Amino acid sequence: MRKTPTLPGGQPARLVLLAAGTLLLPTPGAAAQIVASAQPGPAQTRPTASPQARATTTPSARPAAPTIPLRQLLGQWTRQYKAIIAYDSEVVGDKRVTAPAEGGPLEEKLSRALAEAGLSFKRLHPNNYVITPAGTSSVAAPMQDIVVAGRVVDGKGEALPGVTVVVEGTTIGASTGMEGEFSLKVPEGSTLVFSFVGYAKKEVPVTGATTALRISMSEDSQSLDDVVVVGYGTQRKGDVTGAIASFDAKNLNERPITRVDQALVGQLAGVQVKQTTGVPGKGFSVQVRGAGSITANNEPLYVLDGFPLEAAAQTAAGGFAAGSPLDNINPNDIENIEVLKDAAAAAIYGSRAANGVVLITTKKGRSGKPKFTLSGYTGVSEKVRGLDMLSTEEWIDRAAEIINAAWVASGPGRTASQTTAQRMAILGNNTLNPNLMIDERWYQPGRPGLVDIDWQKEGFRKGLAQNYQLGASGATDYVNYYVSGDYLKQQGIMIGLGYERYAARANVEVKVSPKFKLGLNLAPSYSIGRDPGIEGKDQQLHYLTFAIPLGEANVGLDANTGNNLPYAWGGRNSPIRVMEQTTGDTKTFRTLGTVYADYQLLPGLNLRSTLNIDNTDGNTKYYRPAAVSGSLGSRLASGYYNGYKKLTFVNENTLSYNKILREKHSLALLAGYSYNTTKIDGQRLTAANGFINQAVTTINGATTVSGTTDNYTTETRNVLISTFGRLQYAYDGKYLFSGSIRRDGSSRFGENDKFGVFPAASVGWRISQEKFMPKQDVLSELKLRGSVGFSGNNGIGDYSSIATLGTYTYSSGGALIPGQAPARINNPNLRWEKSRTFDVGLDFGLLENRITGSLDYYTKTSQDLLLNVPVAATAGFATQLTNIGEVLNKGWEVELSSRNFTGAFQWTTSLNLSHNENRVVHLGPGDAPILIRSDWEIENAILQVGQPLYSVYAIRTIGILSQADIDNKVARFGTESAGDPKYEDANGDGKIDANDRQVVGQPNPKYTWGITNNFRYKGFDLNILVQGQNGGSIYSLFGRAVDRTGVPYNENVLGLNRDRWRSADNPGAGARGKATASFGYTKTTDWLYSSDYFRVRQITLGYDLGLLLKQRIAQGARIYITAENFFGHDKYTGGYNPEAVNNSSGDGNFPVGVDYGGLPLAKTLTLGLNLTF
């Protein structure tokens, strides 16, 4: 794929950048003058034409052997040898040469081919050549009159060696040296054109002689000649026929990013990255093109440098039980990320590809001078927002209302005006019953003896973060290396939360011979996550939010800890003290290692074999001291120690063959075999009955350790064996075809269905390459793509097809006796979920690719869903795991990139917008709807044919009941009275009950979007990322917990309740009923919130210090400041974070997580510095 930018002034487009950088120098016929300023010194050197080059052959005298356009050959070599070959398009023209033999050193081949074409070449640097007409000599041009010298750097101020510098309209040119330096003699008033692969071309007018010209080149992510990583190989972006979203991660060290998944937020169309937790170091949830599975995994497969790493499904409680594949990975090691979205791209990964595949490539050394980088940042985070709860006065008002009503209802002759003393006297026991009596200090001036407590203010804090990185990389003819070390320390935004990471990586590739490469990637890492138990039901954020906003003054934040009692009107162990004193440390040591060998058997035929190991040892120590547990007199410490060891071993062997036949037929074949096994060992020890003393917090200090429920070791193992193949074919760079097939055998599935086959095919048509396309400047690139394919989802637990035995012990006379029975129904036919994806896409470039973009439309039909179908209880079990049901996801995606300004002031915009809708097509037998059991009253989620997955199913609240309503026999729930919520009698049967639920929302957003704007001016750069989503809703159990009907006085409630119904004369705002609701509760739309939000995810302002620094100190230096999440808005008034997932909904068969108290996002201000030496 070529792009043909127009030179200013409307000249015909002739500057062409090839795959890895072939430059066409427009020559006005003058003798080309190449001046190299490469070290040692700017002396003009003669072209080192080889003897063969002198033995010229005229272009017309074509040999009989098959020929190939020289231009094509040069492009091929630039990719093959990762070389830069600059040439003049008129010099190369349409010359053809004999197709050379594969292999051998580049220079040898160049010599031979160029000699045949009557040309010669000059080596500017290792792997950097300029093609010249044969016999060209470096004759000084008379027009040269001034010397312009300077340095070319990239956006980060790092030197760019190998940049081609030419004088516009001439062939005078040079290439930059190791330090990015160049020196040219140029005619005064001319314009210098700087070009480099992957960077936007830059034109600089020469205003006078200088030796300190500093040119900053910005990366050009639009280049269609970029190589895209696809499964088991690479492909030119222009040849891609599947739906692939690319994320260039090279600049991640310009942002304070702590995780790879964090970097993807808002960046890619069709890839929804949800920050489901605020606990530092925890994985995000990634979803590609919606959720296709109901109960199996919806996370994509991660492939790290070719090493497939399965993501376990997020657990029902949010988070990843045995870690996320992205845990502990230093984002600064990442070179780029590709997300394979459709089956055509992903199906080569077969039974694990249905949720998309995320290919992550880590950095490698670049040829040139070894590069040493040092960077670091420090930042401070705090919560984006809190939750509006009743103030102390408002809580008192509500508590008194409830207590007085309870008093009045407790017996005849009791009135609200009776004092606490009078009430005690009436009850005759002379003691305080907080259910029936208020604290009279509430209404005394200054509330003597009491103190107001803003628990949120006490619990949230400003957290500091710091990160330091060291890296070295480089490449020689024999070794390519990238080595890095990283240290990150992060404090959470709430007391007790923290994360520390030590990570290192070494990517080394040795070229043993021209045919044989051997490589080793090794990435050990160690992290400590600290979480005293913040998120989820009955965890500290939950307690802290509803803790009543006052307490005894002499106890304050020590309420119900140590020797202190709780405040009589309510109080758990002070969440502040719990968070301060509880240890919840998870230590993870992970080693990722890959050894590979690549051997060229024949020209074009390569055998590659890899051995990969991912070993994770994770363990958690939890200890909560007695002082902050239980209640006075029965405070017992609690603790456990658990851990897991996860070992994934993958061996993959591939044969690949690349061939260009008869010039126009480009063929790539791949065949492979893969063996994949994962073994997880789990262990746990739990203290019972507290600890012997406070000094020992490890389990040996526990009073007892007994029982098998909380103390165990377990092991599971799975095996996946696969064979796969792929054919990629292109005709004349216009007609593209790709087909792949994979056969997977998995131990997870039933004995009758161990193997599955996953074929896919795609086609592409580069319309813009057609001759019939008129020459014009508007449409520079146009490609139509289409694909269809099948992929699978094997994301269920190991052994799911087997009816395992459960242990159901009994006891006799005080002794345990063993009992066993089937724990589930077996299913020998259990097999993969199968997804069929259709994708139609259009890639385009406008105005010389100033604007590029792509559009995709897709449908993904997921069939044979692994569904725990509810069965009648009479069958002995609640559910049976079956392949049944079908879900359809369909949607479209738009990605647009635009270089709005390209001059001294540069502005680029990239935008992504995606729309996805899903609906259930089939369910279990008879398509009966499935209600998802809830641990909290009736179900509030439903799977129903024709509706989105996990639709919110609730009774609609339509107002507040008045006495007139009751007199008119308006439908009521149970014993509702005036002032209680009025519900919609959806089925019209005159009463409100579970049958009045209806679908009132869907959990997945319909639209997700992100916009990134980049500005550069002089040394400054500014990057702004805004992202958001629309069209989804949250049914919040946390909202319900802090806002349910009849919340007792000893909990605080949402601020919404300050305008509640108090009486017929004082009905409030109409949103909330009376505080004294006594009818119970059900699942209503009161706790349904829109999940729409937008966030200014980050604003980064950087400055290139290189402009100030002397070159000797550092080659490049950039300082930046980043503001994350400083602006934004969401509609989730019942919780802190609309994407939070931290608690099981209560149905283990349908692991849909819910928010039961997730942390708000952090807004972070970070100052960072990157140095290159």
Added chain:
Amino acid sequence: MKKLSTLLLGLGLLAVSGCEKDLDQVPISSGSVPTFFQTADDFTQSLTSVYSALRYSTAGGYADRLMNLSETRSDNLYAVADIPGVRDWEPVNNFATTLASNVYINEAWATNYASIFRANTFLDQLATNGAVVDAATRTRYEAEAKFLRAFFYFDLVRYFGKVPVLDKPLSAAEAAKVGRSPVADVYKLIISDLQTAAAALPVSYTGSGNVFRATSGAAKTLLALVYMTRSGPTYGIEGPGLATNEYAQAAALLNQVIATNKYSLQANYANIFSYTNENNSEVIFDVQYISGGLNAGASFPGQLVSDDLFTTLKIPYSSGSPEARFASNNLISSYPAGDLRKNSSFILSYTNLTGYTEMRPTITKYLNPSLRGVTRFDWPINFIVFRYTDVLMMRAECILHGAGGTQADVDAIMNQVRTRAGLTGTVSGTTLPQLMEERRREFVGEGLRWHDLVREGLVLSTIAAWQAVDDVKKRMSPIQANFIIYPVPQNELTTVPGLYTQNPGY
């Protein structure tokens, strides 16, 4: 290099050929069905799992169900908190019509059927593969499993009336075709199973390792209770009563149990429930528990205890909610002065840590804080399902319904029970209501009250009278005949649409 490539290629091929057998992975940390039911021990363990179903899971199972659905439903508890509306047992207490989605109702249905499935699986396997078990044991095992199956069905019929009857394990698809059978048909299987059990089970076992097993005494007691329950009035609903008048059959069975001379009354009422006197002479059948974090402890002792009382008793528990299931005034005032059962069944009042004195009594009959296990769901005390006092009083009940025996027999039983309770003087001319009131005091907290009232046709009048006096907070719905049985769980109706019809009144 050529050698190297050959080597690599060779290695690759080796890998392809050698590993496919690795796809046959079997669970490492649990057994699996294909290897089960092959030895006699497998059958023993399978049968144990059916007994284990009696205590099903933490906070579930037969005893807890009695607390939640019988004791709470009855006039023994006024489970209406000062600050209402937070606990799932309040709708049970209040006769709410929204019970179809209540967790306790769901548990009663689902757990009993899961238990029946285990019994059916065992019986099915015993019939087809049971040859590995010796003949005598096989007969006994079958009788034990049938006793348990009848036990679970009887629990179902008392709570739900008509229920599906399955006498063998069915696949999900087959089970989805089995609708609710008439109550009489459910009884047919129960009686048949119990007759088999009563005939085949031994009077007693030897060894503490067999103390949990059902005896012929247990089977006969249950069968007698089944006859008596069937003999109760129909109330015009499809409930457990069929007015069959089978008191004579019941009395005969009870007399057989008495005639074994294996059982006797404990001299001291409190000793019956002592943690150190389990499996005593009064126990005919019980659910066995042990503590120690083995997932085999009892939760029922704390079912009726409030968070506040746990805290006051210094039982480690993070307290919070202001709710409790207190004994009703009517129950407390029914105890005559000097009745020892009152003090051993209740904590009558207590002062909590904040100094508040709670004057309303809590049933703490089974609670011994000093011998608790590792959590408040881990008590070591067994739950006595049938005890000899019950057998005697059931016999008295049959006699008052005209089965063989005299008023003197009835009065003798009454006096025996009352004397042990520390009451002086004797009673004579005991009427049925008096007998039932005595049962109320004797079996308080044992979950019998609701079933007793239903069986004797007293439930509507007794509850209505009690509500009028004790429901000062006016939060209960007036009792109706439809409330004698519970609704079919909503999610069963949803799972198999159209298979079951909902009970009237819900």
